Amino acid sequence: MIDLAAIDDLARRLSNLVPPGMQQAREDLEQNIKATLQMSLSKLELVTREEFDVQRAVLLRTREKMDALERTVEQLEARLRAQDAAE
Template sequence: MIDLAKVDELARKLTELVPPGLKEARADLEQNFKATLQAGLNRLELVTREEFDVQRAVLLRTREKLEALEKRLAELEARGGSPDTSAH
């Protein structure tokens, strides 16, 4: 989710950079800046930090399971056996 307060703040800062001769158009420019920033950020398909952390944890657990399975397979192969395919 995009933090709209940060977008508003950035649009305000951009508006402050407008030359003094265009101050009358300031409100209009600020709205255009906000709309452009929001559209650009939406196209990036960003995720929240919380969503990122959840996916990171899932990936970590998956990696740990994969490493355990690889170790077990290596042990079985070292003993000259094959994985037990009858135990489903």
């Protein structure tokens, strides 16, 4: 999700660099900047912080499960080695 307020603020600040006597050019520039920024940012396929945090939590849970499974496999392999050595 793109923060439209940030884009509006950036476009407004850039258009304020236009000399005061060129009001129409300033308005046109602000609209063009907004449109260009929105289009460019939408192509980046950005995710929100919330989406990022959710995926990070999923990844952490997956890592924990994988670590637990690895420990279980190691214990089972150790048992098998012990059984083979006892025979």
